[in-house]
Amino acid sequence: MNPPVSGRSLAVPASPIRGLIPLAERALKAGKKVHFLNIGQPDVPTPxxxxxxxxxxxxxxxxxxxxxxxxxxxxxxxxxxxxxxxxxxxxxxxxxxxxxxxxxxxxxxxxxxxxxxxxxxxxxxxxxxxxxxxxxxxxxxxxxxxxxxxxxxxxxxxxxxxxxxxxxxxxxxxxxxxxxxxxxxxxxxxxxxxxxxxxxxxxxxxxxxxxxxxxxxxxxxxxxxxxxxxxxxxxxxxxxxxxxxxxxxxxxxxxxxxxxxxxxxxxxxxxxxxxxxxxxxxxxxYNVPASFLEGVRSEYQARRDTLCRAMETIPGVTLRKPEGAFYLSARIPVEDTQAFAVWMMEEFDLDGETVLFAPLEGFYATPGLGRDEIRLCTALEKETLARAAEILRAGLEAYRYRKGGSA
Missing domain, CATH: 3.40.640.10 (Type I PLP-dependent aspartate aminotransferase-like (Major domain))
Incomplete structure (x- = not known):
């Protein structure tokens, strides 16, 4: 009989941020381009x-x-x-x-x-x-x-x-x-x-x-x-x-x-x-000139604005413009964003491209909350964010009407 692992380790939840990455890797191997908006990884060059x-x-x-x-x-x-x-x-x-x-x-x-x-x-x-x-x-x-x-x-x-x-x-x-x-x-x-x-x-x-x-x-x-x-x-x-x-x-x-x-x-x-x-x-x-942070802050604000404007045009999406950091949390018109995220990786693309986001249920302790919410990273280039929102819009529309059903 194999020895059991600890109950403590079993109690630790899987990451809702990194947990879907294996599906994204399979999508990449299948030839899709994946826009990774699930993780807070800036693309600004390190000084x-x-x-x-x-x-x-x-x-x-x-x-x-x-x-x-x-x-x-x-x-x-x-x-x-x-x-x-x-x-x-x-x-x-x-x-x-x-x-x-x-x-x-x-x-x-x-x-x-x-x-x-x-x-x-x-x-x-x-x-x-x-x-x-x-x-x-x-x-x-x-x-x-x-x-x-x-x-x-x-x-x-x-x-x-x-x-x-x-x-x-x-x-x-x-x-x-x-x-x-x-x-x-x-x-x-x-x-x-x-x-x-x-x-x-x-x-x-x-x-x-x-x-x-x-x-x-x-x-x-x-x-x-x-x-x-x-x-x-x-x-x-x-x-x-x-x-x-x-x-x-x-x-x-x-x-x-x-x-x-x-x-x-x-x-x-x-x-x-x-x-x-x-x-x-x-x-x-810490010796980098203050102008670096000033420039990055200005750029991140512009990127936030780009994604917010795009997301606000998608029917059924509810959000409030973030005041800081580089994430956007939004309620979207699906009942289970985890299932939607899996579907986006396995079954959907728009001209060969798809989007990975973080389902928000794992960011709550209250059972049932966050099932219709997602987190998107806003720290990527404006063109990437605008394209990601376009793909997400198309994905939501296709998911809603797949096989004649509803989300």
């Missing part, structure tokens, strides 16, 4: 400073680094927080991790015991479900709506959160700007959530990896900037989106809570160190 720094590395041995992280990289992040967010940090307030995902794993493991709970506005970044399931932590959702732009419930946002608190609640987990929604919390919402955390003795885990991409002149307030909540806030950060360097896998835990950082260091020591060369390259990225 040359990253590659130049790696090529200039001259140490004779590629040795282990410190578990805390490369001092030059930590110092660069401290400068960014001071100059861009007005937050003064010390080196011990930062831990370099292997991407934002490892930062999230470490944080949840440090803050929560099995059967503890985290309150999470939904829809949320799908990997939160995997991390929490792996840690034995229960997600308690606060449902937000397309019609409200996925902001906190407007009638009584504090009560919407506080009503979810139980003796097992350890904190609030959210992304800001939102993935998959692009929602940017107002300063009032940020303050409200921080006040709830302080008043209730909770942690607040703020995933702020998209903070550089906020559009239409909208202000951004980092949870890290709230002095009154500094012992409660843990920020997840990354170079992946800021510098179009997703493959570098460099992220950060940022917190002024000494105990949190001391315990997180134990997990960092257990994995040794973050890759040395990637840290060298990442440190150089």
């Amino acid at each position: 040359k400073e990253y590659f130049e720094a790696v090529r200039s590395f001259s140490e004779p041995v590629l040795a282990y680094g410190g578990s805390h992280g490369n001092p030059a990289l930590v110092g660069a992040l401290l400068r960014v927080y001071r100059e861009e967010l007005g937050v003064s940090l010390l080196p011990e307030h930062v831990l370099v991790t292997a991407g934002g995902s490892e930062a999230l794993w470490f944080t949840v493991m440090v803050l929560c015991d099995p059967e503890d709970e985290l309150i999470v506005p939904e829809p949320f970044y799908a990997n939160y479900a995997a991390v929490c399931a792996g840690a034995g932590v229960r997600i308690v959702p606060v449902t937000t709506r397309t019609e409200d732009g996925y902001h906190l419930p407007p009638s009584d946002p504090a009560a919407a959160v506080e009503s979810k608190i139980t003796p097992r609640t350890k904190g609030i987990l959210l992304s800001h700007p939102g993935n998959p929604t692009g929602t940017v919390f107002t300063r009032e919402e940020v303050k409200l959530l921080a006040d709830v955390a302080v008043r209730s003795g909770l942690f607040l885990i703020a995933d702020e990896v998209y903070r550089d991409f906020v559009y239409d002149g909208r202000p951004f307030t980092s949870f890290c900037s709230l002095e009154e909540a500094k012992e409660h806030v843990v920020v997840i950060d990354s170079v992946s989106k800021r510098y179009s360097a997703c493959g570098a896998r460099i992220g950060f835990i940022v917190s002024r809570n000494r105990s949190v950082m001391e315990q997180a260091m134990k997990f960092a020591q257990s994995r040794g160190c973050t890759p040395t060369l990637e840290q060298v390259g990442a440190a150089a990225l």
Whole structure:
């Protein structure tokens, strides 16, 4: 008899972002062109400073680094927080991790015991479900709506959160700007959530990896900037989106809570160190001129506008223009977007082209929600996005009327 795997691993859900990629690979082998709007992979070139720094590395041995992280990289992040967010940090307030995902794993493991709970506005970044399931932590959702732009419930946002608190609640987990929604919390919402955390003795885990991409002149307030909540806030950060360097896998835990950082260091020591060369390259990225980010932000805003305009013309589609990040969540006129996504890969093409998107059901904890919603990445070239919307329109029409049936 074969030995069984753990119940914990069986509880971890498959990724709704990457789970359909094998079908897309088969579609590619069959000769189709697939537009990958399922994953947040920018096509903006990574700044040359990253590659130049790696090529200039001259140490004779590629040795282990410190578990805390490369001092030059930590110092660069401290400068960014001071100059861009007005937050003064010390080196011990930062831990370099292997991407934002490892930062999230470490944080949840440090803050929560099995059967503890985290309150999470939904829809949320799908990997939160995997991390929490792996840690034995229960997600308690606060449902937000397309019609409200996925902001906190407007009638009584504090009560919407506080009503979810139980003796097992350890904190609030959210992304800001939102993935998959692009929602940017107002300063009032940020303050409200921080006040709830302080008043209730909770942690607040703020995933702020998209903070550089906020559009239409909208202000951004980092949870890290709230002095009154500094012992409660843990920020997840990354170079992946800021510098179009997703493959570098460099992220950060940022917190002024000494105990949190001391315990997180134990997990960092257990994995040794973050890759040395990637840290060298990442440190150089923080010397890239501000004009790079300004140009990328402007381009991403234009790309968002392109996809929104195209999607708004498709009958039956409901959306709100994202305020930040580079994703668009939309309700589309099908009952099961997972089945529709599979059909788009296996049975449909428009002149040899099809579109892969992320079904949104896996971004919710409440059963049944998100079945008619999808997430599209807006970080691709405008021509690609316009074509993808054209293909999606044709796919929806064909799916609705396939074999004389309805969606």
